[in-house]
Structure formats: structure tokens, C-alpha cells
Amino acid sequence: MNNEYYTPQEALKLLGMTYSGLQNQVNTGNLHPIIPPGRKQRVYPKKEVDTLKAELEAWSLSRQIARKAPPARFIKATTEDMPQAVALADAVFGGVNTIPLERRIEWLQKNPDLDHLLKQEDQIVGYFSLAPLRSATIDDLLHKRRLAKDLMTEDILTYVPGETVDLYGMAIGVRPGVSLEQKRKWGELLLLGARRMIVNLGQRGVVIRFLKTHSSTPDGINLMRHIGFTEVVSSIPGMHDFVIDMEQSGLPFVMDYKAALKTWRNLNTNGYDLPGG
Template identity: 30%
Template sequence: MINKLPSERYYTPQQVQDKLGITESALRNLVRTEQLHRIIPPGKKHGVFLREEVETFLSKWLAFVSINNIEGTEFRAATKEDIEDVQLFARHVFGEQTHSIETRFEWYNAYPKMTYILKDKDRLVAYMEILPIKHEVISDFMNGKIRGWQIAAKDFEKVKPGNEVEFIVMAMATTPDEPTGIRREYSADLLRGVMKELTKLGEEGIHITRVYATSATPTGIGILMHSGFIETGVRIGKRIAFCLNIDTTDLPFFQSYKEAYHTWKSKNEQARRARSTTSE
């Protein structure tokens, strides 16, 4: 019987959380999706994790987020002319389950920055839809009370300086026509581009408080968890619902946005105090 585990071979659950920078809920998700495996040695009540497996998982994640941009790719916000291409791409990836072209145009008219695309030599290879939606509507969507196509223009929150806004990642996809390694690189390019766009919103004084998302794939779930998203406890079929509190997260992935917003806020408060002093 094993009475003592050699510490150089294993991590405790808390050590795994500290190593990966994730919450207990996120660790449970990694075990549930079989990305990490909990081992309960004979005679022990509590599980541990192989250090080698944890280190390998971390190395793969770090490799993913540090991937250099593929030469020839272009990231940008979609224009109205791009929406039909996005629709065809989404139908290719998701089939008939994707949103209609009419829904996408309605969303675009409500918030033109809602879709970001990545092209490789003029070929659309990845996209993300991220919508600024009113809290009560997001709540209904995340709890399965409404479907995405039921979200209308009237449900969009106003995105302007000083406003608190919650976003929902409605869709993210890469082309299924490339090998896994290339798709991973496309995902990294897309995410880095979106983070730069969110940082621009911070510079404009847009206070993003939370971002919501759902995923049913191990890759998507892994990306969300390592980005700091926490499972809400709601499951819709195979889909897991996640939420990220931007104000409280200390993960590096979102620091550029937070620094940009706090710089804007500080300058705005200084200007307001200066005006108040002048008026006195």
C-alpha cells in the first residue's frame, strides 16, 4: 500500500489550480472533459494529478496562445459586405443550425462591430460574433429560455463611453478544411485580434463588466477556462455555460483591456475634478 506519494511525481488539486491559474470549477471541467485525469491511489481518499500530464497540458496551452501570426493572414472587423460570406462560412461549419442571414444583418445594424473575421490570402478561415446584450436577455439565453435567433436589435445595449456593458460570444469558429495545427494557429490569431479590439473599447471608456459564452467542444471549453471563464452551473444539452468577470480577473489575457479602461477612467475623473474646481 502506498502511504506517501512522491511529491516530484504528483500535484495536489490546489497545486494544479495554482499552476494553471484556474478555479476549482475549471479544474473539474478539465477532469470531466478528460483533458486531465485525477488519480486516487490505493488507500487514499483524495485524488492527485500526474505532474507530467499537468506540465504537458500547460505547455500545449502556452504554445497555443504564443503562436505567431500566420504569414498572409488578415484580422479585421467585418463590414456589411462581409456578412454574406460569414453566413456561408457559418453554414459550412455548423450546418442548418447557424443563424439566418436576416438575423445577422439585424445584429450588424444594431452593432456594426459585432463580427470579427480572419482571412488567409483572401479566404475566410475564422470568425467570432460578440454581442453587447442587455443583462436580462443574456440571462434568458444562458439559461436556455430563448435561442440566439430570438435576440433582436432592441435587446442590444448602448456601447458608449462611461456605460457598463456585458457581451456574449455568440459564435466562434475556424475552417474545418485545414489540419488541427493550422486551425489552432487561426484561433490564436483570431483571439489576439479580438483582444486588441476590446482594448480599443477600453481606450474609448467602454466599461465591459462581464463576457458570457457557451461551448460543447473540448477545445472550446479549454480555451474558455484558460481565458478565465468560470462555469455558471447551467448545461443545455452538451453545451456548458461560462461567464468571465472582467473587473475581478487577474489573468494576463485581459490586462491590456483593463489598463486601457482604467487609464481612460483616471483621465476622465481628473478632467471632471478640474472642471469642478474651475466652476467654484
């Protein structure tokens, strides 16, 4: 019709759907047609139609890939993975506050359990980074007195059986440019892997006091709420802080962690004071 709107016929052709399918997109709120003054026929905003077309194509492509590709695997990252992992983090967060590759490698060399990846064949499609840090360091990060990219190797702690640590959720994300269905699938696999990783720390005798993180993005905020984090008022405008008190929490994966930790304690008679006992 013009540079801003499509006629119904143009929209139908571009989206490759029937009129009832087009109406369904209106009913679900994906399209918001208008009737221009002096006309009887509705027209469709070009930007909305083009966006919907791109989303439908991405969804179709990801389904084809999912049918052909082997299952994604949740694995511990190696230093060889770091270039691709940093590139993915850069894509997810738009290049904002990216942690330099050399520093990520130094961190991982000090604590090999720092980063975990979701891999499909040789491609990283998701990543999860959980760092043991001093309580004061986490407080600095939550209040933005420091950024994650400012952390030095000496700030990263290691996991020692019987010692208490606080964990900071540094990042979690999946490859952009895929359908919402694929994004959710990869996200669920990441969460399952992250939960297993935390239970494994209990099996190794690592005493976790708190899990803490924060987010300003809708995806991140919704994810933390979905996991079961307690939301805490942040002093930073637009930021949401989240915490899990491991001793008090009854979340299923935390209970699994505490059971694993109790088993470790029963097998190690050094008298450590462990939560969940």
C-alpha cells in the same frame, strides 16, 4: 483483406509510410490493429486508415497553402462580408440554429463592432462574434429560453463611453476541413485579435462588467478553459457555462483592458465609476 480491414502492406501503401511510421501511428493511438483468429499477422481497420489518410492529406495541403498564402488578418466585419461569414458559420455548426443573413446585417448596422473576421486574401477563414446585451437577455440565452437566432435588432446594444455592458460570446470558429496545425494557428490569431478588440473597448471608455458564454462542443469547452474563463454549472444537460468577472479577474488581457480603461478615465473627468480604478 476484406471490406473492413487492410493488410499491413495495403495500409503502408495507402499511407505512404514505412513500417516504423505505421507502428508509430499505432503507438500514438491513431490506429488500433487486431489479429484475427487463426492468423499471425495484424490487420488494420479500414475506417481508421482511411480517416488517417484524409487527415495527413489535409495537413499536407494546408502546409502548402500556408507557405504560399499571405498572413491572415483580423479585421472588423462589414455588411459586404456577411454572406460569406454566414456560410462559414453554417459550415462550422452544421447548419444548426443559423442566424439569417438579413438579421446579421441588421445587427451589424446597429453595432459595427459586433463581428470580427480572420481573412486570408479575400477568403474568410475564421470569425468572432461578441455582443453587448442586457443581463436578462444573456440569462435567457444561457438557459436556452431564447436562441441567438431569435434575438431582434433591439436586443443588440451599442458601445457608449462610460456606460456599463455585459458581453455575450456568440460564436468563434475557423474554416473546417484543414489540418489540426492550421486550425490551431487560425484559432490563436482569432484569440489575439479578440483580446485586442476587448482592450480597445477599454481605450474607448466602455465599461465591461461580465464576459459570458456557453458551449457544448469539446473544441468550444477547451477553448474557453484555455482563455481562462471560470466554468459555471449549467442547468442545461451537456452544456457548459463560462464567465469572466472583469473587475475581479487577473487574466493578462483583462489587466490590459483595465489599464486602458483607467487611462481613458484619467483623460475624461466626468466622474464615471469604472472598474480597475
